[in-house]
Amino acid sequence: MALYKDDRYLLKSAVPVFDELHRPGDDAPRSGIYRCEGCRKEVASNQGEPLPPQNHHQHDESLGDILWRLVVSADHDPK
Numbered sequence: 001m002a003l004y005k006d007d008r009y010l011l012k013s014a015v016p017v018f019d020e021l022h023r024p025g026d027d028a029p030r031s032g033i034y035r036c037e038g039c040r041k042e043v044a045s046n047q048g049e050p051l052p053p054q055n056h057h058q059h060d061e062s063l064g065d066i067l068w069r070l071v072v073s074a075d076h077d078p079k
């Protein structure tokens with residue numbers, strides 16, 4: 001699970017992009033931390049670049065397909 005120390009730097013959001021599941025190699029819709037729905041492994045990916053491929057990590061077949069979910073989105077345009 002992603003960790004943080006100071007909650008002044010994170011903000012809860014209901015933006016639908018957090019509900020989307022992405023296949024290995026799909027382009028990341030946002031820069032940030034993504035979590036494998038099956039095995040809970042987390043990675044950092046950049047917006048517009050491919051999410052890690054199928055062979056990226058040890059992922060037991062019993063856990064289902066690798067599907068990436070955005071869990072923390074980086075703010076590139078602070079107001």
Ligand SMILES: [Zn+2]
Pocket residue numbers: 036037038039040041057058059066
């Ligand atoms: Zn996995």
